[in-house]
Amino acid sequence: MTSINKPAVRHPSAKKNQIGLSRADYEGGMSTLCAGCGHDSVTAALIQSFWELDLPPHRAAKMSGIGCSSKTTAYFMRQSHGFNAVHGRMPSVTTGANAANRELTYIGISGDGDSLNIGFGQLAHAIRRNVNMLYVIENNGVYGLTKGQFSASADLGSTSRKGEVNEQTPIDPVLLALTLGATFVARSFSGDKAQLVPILKAALTHRGFALVDVISPCVSFNDHEGSAKSYAYVRSHEVETVQADFVPLRREIKVPEEHEEVTVVRLHDGSQVRLRSTTAGYNPRSRDSAYRHVQACIKKGEVATGILFIDDAGRDMHDMQRTVPEPLTRQPFELLCPGSAALERLMERYR
Amino acid sequence: MNGVNDFAFKSATVNGTGSASANSLLMEAIFRMGIPVTGKNIFPSNIQGLPTWYEIRVSGEGYTARPPMIDLVVALNPATYAQDIASVRPGGYVLYDSSWPLDPKLARDDVTLLGVPLGAMCREAFTRDRDRTLLRNIAYAGALTALLQIDMAVIEQMLNEKFGRKKALLEANHRALRLGYDYARAHFTCPLPFHCAPLDKTSGAVLMDGNTACALGALYAGATVGAWYPITPSTSLMDAFKEFCQEFRVDPETGLHRYCIIQAEDELSAAGMVVGAGWMGARSFTCTSGPGISLMQEFLGYAYYTEIPGVFINVQRAGPATGMPTRTQQADLMSMAYASHGDTKHIVLFPADPGECFTLTIAAFDAAERFQTPVFVASDLDIGMNDWMIPRLQWDDSYRPDRGKVLDATALEQLPKFFRYLDSDGDGVAARSLPGESGKGAYFTRGSGHDRYGAYTEDSAAYADVLARIGKKLDTAAHALPAPEYLRQDGADVGIVHIGSTAAPVREAVARLRERGVTADVMRIRAFPFAPEVRVFLERYRSIFVVEQNRDAQLRSLLAIETGVRRDQMTPVLDFAGQPMTADAVVSAVTSHLAGVSA
Numbered sequence: 001m002t003s004i005n006k007p008a009v010r011h012p013s014a015k016k017n018q019i020g021l022s023r024a025d026y027e028g029g030m031s032t033l034c035a036g037c038g039h040d041s042v043t044a045a046l047i048q049s050f051w052e053l054d055l056p057p058h059r060a061a062k063m064s065g066i067g068c069s070s071k072t073t074a075y076f077m078r079q080s081h082g083f084n085a086v087h088g089r090m091p092s093v094t095t096g097a098n099a100a101n102r103e104l105t106y107i108g109i110s111g112d113g114d115s116l117n118i119g120f121g122q123l124a125h126a127i128r129r130n131v132n133m134l135y136v137i138e139n140n141g142v143y144g145l146t147k148g149q150f151s152a153s154a155d156l157g158s159t160s161r162k163g164e165v166n167e168q169t170p171i172d173p174v175l176l177a178l179t180l181g182a183t184f185v186a187r188s189f190s191g192d193k194a195q196l197v198p199i200l201k202a203a204l205t206h207r208g209f210a211l212v213d214v215i216s217p218c219v220s221f222n223d224h225e226g227s228a229k230s231y232a233y234v235r236s237h238e239v240e241t242v243q244a245d246f247v248p249l250r251r252e253i254k255v256p257e258e259h260e261e262v263t264v265v266r267l268h269d270g271s272q273v274r275l276r277s278t279t280a281g282y283n284p285r286s287r288d289s290a291y292r293h294v295q296a297c298i299k300k301g302e303v304a305t306g307i308l309f310i311d312d313a314g315r316d317m318h319d320m321q322r323t324v325p326e327p328l329t330r331q332p333f334e335l336l337c338p339g340s341a342a343l344e345r346l347m348e349r350y351r
Numbered sequence: 352m353n354g355v356n357d358f359a360f361k362s363a364t365v366n367g368t369g370s371a372s373a374n375s376l377l378m379e380a381i382f383r384m385g386i387p388v389t390g391k392n393i394f395p396s397n398i399q400g401l402p403t404w405y406e407i408r409v410s411g412e413g414y415t416a417r418p419p420m421i422d423l424v425v426a427l428n429p430a431t432y433a434q435d436i437a438s439v440r441p442g443g444y445v446l447y448d449s450s451w452p453l454d455p456k457l458a459r460d461d462v463t464l465l466g467v468p469l470g471a472m473c474r475e476a477f478t479r480d481r482d483r484t485l486l487r488n489i490a491y492a493g494a495l496t497a498l499l500q501i502d503m504a505v506i507e508q509m510l511n512e513k514f515g516r517k518k519a520l521l522e523a524n525h526r527a528l529r530l531g532y533d534y535a536r537a538h539f540t541c542p543l544p545f546h547c548a549p550l551d552k553t554s555g556a557v558l559m560d561g562n563t564a565c566a567l568g569a570l571y572a573g574a575t576v577g578a579w580y581p582i583t584p585s586t587s588l589m590d591a592f593k594e595f596c597q598e599f600r601v602d603p604e605t606g607l608h609r610y611c612i613i614q615a616e617d618e619l620s621a622a623g624m625v626v627g628a629g630w631m632g633a634r635s636f637t638c639t640s641g642p643g644i645s646l647m648q649e650f651l652g653y654a655y656y657t658e659i660p661g662v663f664i665n666v667q668r669a670g671p672a673t674g675m676p677t678r679t680q681q682a683d684l685m686s687m688a689y690a691s692h693g694d695t696k697h698i699v700l701f702p703a704d705p706g707e708c709f710t711l712t713i714a715a716f717d718a719a720e721r722f723q724t725p726v727f728v729a730s731d732l733d734i735g736m737n738d739w740m741i742p743r744l745q746w747d748d749s750y751r752p753d754r755g756k757v758l759d760a761t762a763l764e765q766l767p768k769f770f771r772y773l774d775s776d777g778d779g780v781a782a783r784s785l786p787g788e789s790g791k792g793a794y795f796t797r798g799s800g801h802d803r804y805g806a807y808t809e810d811s812a813a814y815a816d817v818l819a820r821i822g823k824k825l826d827t828a829a830h831a832l833p834a835p836e837y838l839r840q841d842g843a844d845v846g847i848v849h850i851g852s853t854a855a856p857v858r859e860a861v862a863r864l865r866e867r868g869v870t871a872d873v874m875r876i877r878a879f880p881f882a883p884e885v886r887v888f889l890e891r892y893r894s895i896f897v898v899e900q901n902r903d904a905q906l907r908s909l910l911a912i913e914t915g916v917r918r919d920q921m922t923p924v925l926d927f928a929g930q931p932m933t934a935d936a937v938v939s940a941v942t943s944h945l946a947g948v949s950a
Binding site for chain 1: 631792
């Protein structure tokens with residue numbers, strides 16, 4: 001995974017967030033992706049979200065697998081530990097890391113091949129465990145690093161650059177996550193920062209598994225007319241369902257100009273996400289209607305974006321495991337090892 | 352064999368009918384009489400309805416290997432009558448259920464048949480079908496108590512301990528026990544020529560299986576994350592760990608857990624979780640068996656190259672493929688030692704019995720963190736699932752985990768700059784930082800090529816530099832891992848090398864070889880990569896025998912690869928049929944080879 005060191009340029013007048021960091025402090029290495037890659041826009045949106053959330057970089061862990069998308073964790077938050085796992089296995093590594101230290105913010109970045117082909121099983125089970133993490137799929141329907149093979153999210157009938165037609169049905173990560181019981185499901189488009197940033201912030205603050213599927217066109221292998229994941233296609237077919245306006249309580253609460261049909265979602269850290277449905281009657285708390293809505297859009301050839309489902313009362317992995325609140329990595333050895341007297345008593349059972 | 356405190360018997364039953372409790376009752380009673388005893392459970396990969404055997408060896412001399420012959424068989428499974436009766440030594444005994452006639456064709460002139468109407472007696476004494484089936488086992492235990500002169504008071508005491516509060520059950524068990532006992536006393540000469548006589552050789556010992564002992568090791572080593580996928584014969588290990596954690600790791604005030612046990616969706620994921628938790632700084636482990644090791648290969652190579660600690664307990668079973676899941680082997684040696692693609696080498700520790708399952712599991716956690724690498728504990732089904740007589744486990748309260756070189760926030764602050772893979776003191780191990788501590792310790796963990804500073808590289812020299820340093824680290828480890836154990840005799844000119852559970856048959860074989868004029872020294876290797884003294888031993892003797900439980904002489908191959916000693920200078924003694932090895936197998940292989948050499 002290539003990266004080039006980027007000089008950290010900090011202008012003295014650059015705006016600081018509440019922990020005294022400028023946006024540049026959330027940057028990472030120079031991207032080595034193709035010029036114009038959607039993934040770089042996602043990186044920019046992530047940096048903006050972290051900065052706005054006052055996230056201390058060293059309290060986050062950046063997790064990824066293999067592929068173009070998985071390279072991007074090197075392009076933000078250079079002061080965070082990063083983990084570039086084996087292909088498709090980022091969910092299990094994150095699950096183990098989170099089990100050991102539940103205090104960190106886990107940022108998982110994956111792609112459609114990494115999540116829906118080789119890592120399909122791991123993604124499914126991380127959702128079921130409700131591992132507390134942000135899980136971004138930078139979804140372009142194509143394998144970039146190996147030069148243009150279809151991934152499992154390639155649309156039926158879409159053509160590759162070489163003219164091959166995809167005849168296999170696609171896997172929609174949003175429908176998958178809704179089916180598997182994910183507690184936060186959203187979709188956006190890499191080129192729509194205004195929508196993506198609030199979604200990412202809401203996802204980062206959600207306690208539990210937050211899936212954000214980001215359609216992120218591949219400029220080298222999929223940004224052409226036959227592809228349903230090209231810039232032109234998505235821009236013309238995007239249907240925004242729910243607009244998220246994320247407002248942490250420690251900042252001034254902005255009341256949206258249009259505040260009819262607003263759903264307020266309280267997140268675990270006490271902050272709130274305000275969801276505005278642009279479709280009359282849309283309920284982001286109903287798994288059933290979210291499912292129906294996404295499918296209805298697919299039938300119309302449209303892409304449902306926005307926060308599609310939230311369950312802020314879901315039990316995360318640690319709730320289910322009944323783990324102590326302090327990270328397991330910080331438990332004093334005396335509380336872990338029962339000691340010699342206990343062992344002596346134990347031995348009586350084996351006589 | 353076949354004298355006082357020197358005999359073996361086995362029960363042949365159908366699995367799922369409750370014979371396990373009768374067998375453990377007998378074994379524990381003999382143990383409580385102070386007589387060394389071993390049990391081998393030979394069971395099917397099935398829940399109910401297939402043949403199962405339990406062999407109990409009584410040995411005043413303390414030999415714990417699989418018995419060389421069977422003096423008495425309790426034949427309760429008509430489906431295996433023929434083979435069970437055939438398995439008794441000439442002059443031995445067959446106890447069978449005479450409620451139904453035995454096919455006269457099965458009788459042997461050279462064995463004594465002891466018919467006990469177990470079924471008929473239980474049918475008469477008990478009304479419920481369940482009792483009639485289950486208590487038939489206790490009735491045969493009663494008959495054996497009389498025939499083998501097992502202390503009835505001890506057995507009754509054990510029943511009291513087990514069923515103390517369940518009065519009806521206790522009474523029924525006592526009654527069934529008496530039925531068999533009284534019948535045997537009334538109809539046969541009790542005791543038989545071979546039987547038990549109290550000794551005082553078990554007071555410092557316990558009866559424990561290796562999976563329980565590994566679980567205790569993980570508990571005492573301070574492991575907090577266990578990730579696993581159920582697979583025979585390792586499953587009872589994580590079950591035991593969970594039970595110990597429920598007893599010792601639940602906060603008394605909040606009821607919350609100081610542990611996290613995750614049943615993964617497969618072994619790939621279990622390995623990933625171990626690696627993730629190890630990276631984060633927790634002591635993490637998995638338990639699995641051969642097929643699981645195959646699935647974990649990619650992550651093992653990843654953890655090797657990125658230098659992340661983790662403990663992988665492999666309770667080996669008979670392979671390849673699904674193989675025989677309920678039979679034992681030592682056939683994963685190569686797949687552990689060099690697991691994964693590319694240049695890799697892994698630390699493997701070889702416990703010989705449940706006692707070492709405890710100590711070497713703890714040693715594995717220390718080695719994993721000290722050398723920042725995955726460490727295997729190579730147990731097997733025989734150690735893991737059978738009850739062994741071992742010295743009581745001891746604990747030194749001054750023990751503290753060896754966390755290896757870990758830089759906390761304060762230490763990181765004192766550095767001009769932190770580089771993850773920079774070996775500053777030349778021992779091959781670079782200091783690591785844990786996520787969450789300090790931005791100064793941040794680095795990118797990557798399985799792709801990296802240089803000593805932790806940066807991505809495709810530069811040949813920078814890449815080779817790191818790979819060579821990791822190789823050196825494993826060389827360093829060889830000096831620091833548990834040393835081989837020796838059994839030496841004056842004038843020995845034969846050397847026997849082995850690992851793990853073959854300790855019991857080898858020890859017995861050495862005594863029997865001596866009776867035949869062959870004086871052998873033994874080296875039991877306890878760790879891979881091998882300590883330098885391993886080569887010294889291999890070069891010292893006229894003949895070297897390598898005893899192991901696989902077809903391809905994998906231990907011999909490892910010795911040849913790693914020490915440079917020629918393969919043809921080491922004679923393999925192999926048993927890969929899936930049963931625990933007997934001393935006979937070792938004795939006959941050694942003597943026949945030596946006879947061939949001198950002829």
